[in-house]
Amino acid sequence: MDTASPTAHPVRLHTQAPDFRARTTHGEVTLSDYRGRWLVLFSHPADFTPVCTSEFMAFAEAEPAFERLDCALLALSIDGLYSHLAWIRDIRERWGVTINFPIIEDPSMAVALGYGMLSADAADSATARMTYVIDPDGIVRAMSWYPMEVGRSVAELLRLVESLQMASHHQVATPEGWQPGAPVLQRVPTDAVSAAAIAPGEGEAWYFRFRPCP
Known part of the structure; x- marks a missing residue:
C-alpha cells in the first residue's frame, strides 16, 4: 500500500x-x-x-x-x-x-x-x-x-452532497436544512459598491437574500 x-x-x-x-x-x-x-x-x-x-x-x-x-x-x-x-x-x-x-x-x-x-x-x-x-x-x-x-x-450525507453540488453548479449557497427544490441563498457581495447597490426584498438584507431553486 x-x-x-x-x-x-x-x-x-x-x-x-x-x-x-x-x-x-x-x-x-x-x-x-x-x-x-x-x-x-x-x-x-x-x-x-x-x-x-x-x-x-x-x-x-x-x-x-x-x-x-x-x-x-x-x-x-x-x-x-x-x-x-x-x-x-x-x-x-x-x-x-x-x-x-x-x-x-x-x-x-x-x-x-x-x-x-x-x-x-x-x-x-x-x-x-x-x-x-x-x-x-x-x-x-x-x-x-x-x-x-x-x-x-447517511441521509444527511446524501443531503450534504446534493447541497455541495447545488452550490458548485449554480454559485449559490443553501440555508439550514435545505432540501432539493427549496429556495437557495444568493452569494454575499465581497465589495462595498456591490453591497450598497442591492435593494433587498421584504424580510431580506443585503447579506441574506433568497432566490428560487435553479
Missing part, C-alpha cells in the same frame, strides 16, 4: 485529498481513480462493530441515490481484506444486505495516518471515524468526525 507521508494534522477543507494506492474488496484502487466524479470516503476503526455495521447497511441501501448524483462510495476499515470479506458476507447472510462499494484494507493504518485521522503515536484506531466529501477535481469539500458510539446519518 502506498500513501502520502504520515502526518499528525488532519486533512483540511478546500485542499487536495491525498492520493493513495490500496487493496480493497474490489481489487486495487487509487484515489485518483475517482477523478471526474464526486466521492464519499468514510472510515471505520474495525470490522464487526455494531455502529459501523449499521452504517454499512445504510450506505448500501442509499447507494443508488448516491449514484444518481454521480457520487461513488469508498469505505476504509483498519482491518485486513479477509476480515472485510467475512464481515460483508455475514451482513448479507444475516440481514440480506449486499455491500457493493469497495472497502479499503488498512491494517498498517497508512491511509488513516496519511489523512491525519490518527496521531502518529495513537494507541488504537478509535478516531478513524471520518467522512470526506471529495469533488471531481479531488478537492475536499466537506468532512465530519464522529466518535465510536454515535452513528453517522
Whole structure:
C-alpha cells in the first residue's frame, strides 16, 4: 500500500485529498481513480462493530441515490481484506444486505495516518471515524468526525452532497436544512459598491437574500 507521508494534522477543507494506492474488496484502487466524479470516503476503526455495521447497511441501501448524483462510495476499515470479506458476507447472510462499494484494507493504518485521522503515536484506531466529501477535481469539500458510539446519518450525507453540488453548479449557497427544490441563498457581495447597490426584498438584507431553486 502506498500513501502520502504520515502526518499528525488532519486533512483540511478546500485542499487536495491525498492520493493513495490500496487493496480493497474490489481489487486495487487509487484515489485518483475517482477523478471526474464526486466521492464519499468514510472510515471505520474495525470490522464487526455494531455502529459501523449499521452504517454499512445504510450506505448500501442509499447507494443508488448516491449514484444518481454521480457520487461513488469508498469505505476504509483498519482491518485486513479477509476480515472485510467475512464481515460483508455475514451482513448479507444475516440481514440480506449486499455491500457493493469497495472497502479499503488498512491494517498498517497508512491511509488513516496519511489523512491525519490518527496521531502518529495513537494507541488504537478509535478516531478513524471520518467522512470526506471529495469533488471531481479531488478537492475536499466537506468532512465530519464522529466518535465510536454515535452513528453517522447517511441521509444527511446524501443531503450534504446534493447541497455541495447545488452550490458548485449554480454559485449559490443553501440555508439550514435545505432540501432539493427549496429556495437557495444568493452569494454575499465581497465589495462595498456591490453591497450598497442591492435593494433587498421584504424580510431580506443585503447579506441574506433568497432566490428560487435553479
